[in-house]
Amino acid sequence: MSDQQIEISVLGSLAGIDAAEWDACACPEAADSGRPIDPFTTYRFLMALERSASVGAGTGWTPRYVIARIEGEVIAVAPLYAKGHSQGEYIFDHNWAHAYEQAGGHYYPKLQLAVPFTPVTGRRFLTRPGFETTGLSALVQGAVQLAAENELSSVHVTFCTKDEADAGEQIGLLHRTGQQFHWKNAEYTNFDAFLGSLSSRKRKNIRKERATAHDFGGNIHQLTGDDIRMEHWNAFWRFYQDTGARKWGTPYLTRAFFDIAQDTLRDDILLVMAERDGTWVAGAMNMIGRDTLYGRYWGCVEDHPCLHFELCYYQAIDHAIKHDLLTVEAGAQGDHKLARGYMPVTTHSLHWFADARFRDAVSRYLDAERDAVEHEIEVLTSYGPFRNPDVEEKQ
Structure with a gap:
């Protein structure tokens, strides 16, 4: 497969790709008319955002969907947006933006590979079965190349899966963790x-x-x-x-x-x-x-x-x-969810910066932040509402 030429294109609208081609990458498990694992990356959901003008001109979310093809066949897609602010992301980088601007740079626009307004973990590098490694690499390359060609500060992949975070880290992206509360059945x-x-x-x-x-x-x-x-x-x-x-x-x-x-x-x-x-x-x-x-x-x-x-x-x-x-995800933040059976879990994101010195500074920050997040999850878990089977409760 490595000797096959991968073509990367960028679309300003999902109208430029057939729904079946997109969903063959986004939700191949739904080909039998069943439910997709992740409804937020389906063509119908992303197109609803676009058609309703929830994203697009004047919103700060400008579509730049990345499409990877081999011999004309779509093998991978990604919901990418040029961002003029950091609203609606839930992986907060306002301090990064402030530091970047203070140093004389322009943090915005940046590229955001995400589902807008949706703090939900799911695949962000959407690939057809069998093209997982090739597709992810191609989509990352396409997003980074788009940022470099337009002299943009950064690329951010938010609420990706743990597997994607591991793969992205291996090819040089910075890995960030966060925490949410999920209920498990x-x-x-x-x-x-x-x-x-x-x-x-x-x-x-x-x-x-x-x-x-x-x-x-x-x-x-x-x-x-x-x-x-x-x-x-x-x-x-x-x-x-x-x-x-x-x-x-x-x-x-x-x-x-x-x-x-x-x-x-x-x-x-x-x-x-x-x-x-x-x-x-x-x-x-x-x-x-x-x-x-x-x-x-x-x-x-x-x-x-x-x-x-x-x-x-x-x-x-x-x-x-x-x-x-199996799971209920109740959205971002909210320690009050713990007492109601929603337990802390780790969330993941990936980040790329054009400026090497800024990248190194963020990398050091993320090392410390990951340790803090891990400790916070351990502490929160210890305060969970579930019975301790080793302790006989007094009724």
């Missing part, structure tokens, strides 16, 4: 079985929170596929705007994204909606993968005690158990 038969794995105090607290949440005076609905209607998106848009205004200043997704989601993504989505007196008052949006439920957005127009925990965390666990999903 230990073959629980129902929510009570999950509760039975917790310490008595945590178990009682969750039962109390769920009871409090359900006293909000209405009903909670889980909706997916054809059960989702435009009235739900109209309500959810109000929730999303409220949360976006408080967290980010301006919501990342446009209203058009949710209209397109109704047409092309509703089978990939689980909405958990709270309704009181015929009015939708709160909701959480999840994306459904083959083995994982991904919590993405939450919002409300009425404040009710513990309703956030119920819609975002406990309903997600319920759904995962009932549908034999």
Whole structure:
């Protein structure tokens, strides 16, 4: 395979590649019409971002999709963007940007190989089966070459897999780690079985929170596929705007994204909606993968005690158990998730810098940061809510 010529091209729009060609790399496991492992790198999801103008002109996320071909056949693709800021990434590099600018350089624009606004681990170097090593190398080369030709400061690959992080490190990229909270399904038969794995105090607290949440005076609905209607998106848009205004200043997704989601993504989505007196008052949006439920957005127009925990965390666990999903990823940050059964896990990213001296400085920083992240995960794990089988609890 090494003697075959690899052609690299860069596209400003996914319209330049056929959906089947992209998905043959992004989700080959879904060729049997099953669910993709990672719904966020599918053609339909990335195209929804593009068509809705959530990415593109004026957003600071300019598509520069990288395509690798051998004899005209697509063997690897990557969702790459030219970034004019560091918003919507969740792997924070603001201090790097400040230091780079202070030294007289221009940190922006940079290149970001990522799913916009999505702190979810998944493959970033999307290759057809059998082209994993060749494809990854070609995509890295293409991204770095694009940065060098345009005199850009850096390339960042965020929320990649551990295998990709190891492979990238071997070819000279800098490896960064972070931490999130994920819930793992230990073959629980129902929510009570999950509760039975917790310490008595945590178990009682969750039962109390769920009871409090359900006293909000209405009903909670889980909706997916054809059960989702435009009235739900109209309500959810109000929730999303409220949360976006408080967290980010301006919501990342446009209203058009949710209209397109109704047409092309509703089978990939689980909405958990709270309704009181015929009015939708709160909701959480999840994306459904083959083995994982991904919590993405939450919002409300009425404040009710513990309703956030119920819609975002406990309903997600319920759904995962009932549908034999292995994991619930509840998004970025949030130590409060620990007490609710979501345990710390390591996240990974890769980084390349054009300036060798800056690269060396960042490399030293990352060595220390990785040690700190590892220690933090060890400490957090020790405070987990699960029962210690060696200790007889007093009931």
